[in-house]
Amino acid sequence: KNEVEQSPQNLTAQEGEFITINCSYSVGISALHWLQQHPGGGIVSLFMLSSGKKKHGRLIATINIQEKHSSLHITASHPRDSAVYICAPSEDDGLTFGKGTHLIIQP
Amino acid sequence: DAGITQSPRHKVTETGTPVTLRCHQTENHRYMYWYRQDPGHGLRLIHYSYGVKDTDKGEVSDGYSVSRSKTEDFLLTLESATSSQTSVYFCASSGLVIVSGTDTQYFGPGTRLTVL
Numbered sequence: 001k002n003e004v005e006q007s008p009q010n011l012t013a014q015e016g017e018f019i020t021i022n023c024s025y026s027v028g029i030s031a032l033h034w035l036q037q038h039p040g041g042g043i044v045s046l047f048m049l050s051s052g053k054k055k056h057g058r059l060i061a062t063i064n065i066q067e068k069h070s071s072l073h074i075t076a077s078h079p080r081d082s083a084v085y086i087c088a089p090s091e092d093d094g095l096t097f098g099k100g101t102h103l104i105i106q107p
Numbered sequence: 108d109a110g111i112t113q114s115p116r117h118k119v120t121e122t123g124t125p126v127t128l129r130c131h132q133t134e135n136h137r138y139m140y141w142y143r144q145d146p147g148h149g150l151r152l153i154h155y156s157y158g159v160k161d162t163d164k165g166e167v168s169d170g171y172s173v174s175r176s177k178t179e180d181f182l183l184t185l186e187s188a189t190s191s192q193t194s195v196y197f198c199a200s201s202g203l204v205i206v207s208g209t210d211t212q213y214f215g216p217g218t219r220l221t222v223l
Contacts, residue, residue, distance in 0.1 A: 033211070035214075041217050042217070043197060045211045045213065048210075086150070094140075094155065095212070097151070099147070
């Protein structure tokens with residue numbers, strides 16, 4: 001079973017700050033997902049990546065398959081980015097979800 | 108966003124009663140999943156389906172059964188609900204699982220179940 005560790009577990013930052021959330025996993029994978037869970041509970045898929053880097057707006061996700069590590073970056077953070085961010089490595093039998101990073105961006 | 112809905116959105120029931128949660132998707136996705144989310148745990152897979160009438164167990168399947176008679180509907184049944192099954196249940200669907208990875212999963216809004 002893949003062991004997934006996210007850091008930090010909780011993060012409070014000021015609006016405009018550059019945010020980094022890290023994800024490490026123990027077993028080699030084919031891809032990794034980053035999800036966002038809104039304060040109301042809804043879950044949205046942000047990225048699925050298997051190598052290198054992907055960018056959507058102010059969000060950037062990177063992955064190093066050899067080092068079993070991925071990062072999610074948020075540039076120019078905004079209060080609406082406040083949410084729980086979850087990484088989920090993918091193996092043949094499905095996804096293993098991290099416990100999430102609870103991010104609060106203060107105005 | 109994929110059209111995926113869950114019903115009911117909230118339910119309170121008593122120990123020992125049967126409960127069925129419904130997931131409905133309009134994207135013609137082949138794969139569907141049921142997860143539960145509990146404090147201190149990541150999302151955990153209960154059951155999944157890879158086609159009509161094709162289902163398999165996930166990590167925490169004990170006490171749950173599923174059925175998929177149509178592509179768009181995936182039902183989760185608690186035959187005799189227990190307090191340990193109090194949780195938030197999420198359904199998800201995806202279009203394609205390929206050897207080198209998985210397709211994006213689209214999540215429903217969740218069902219909050221309380222078993223008294």
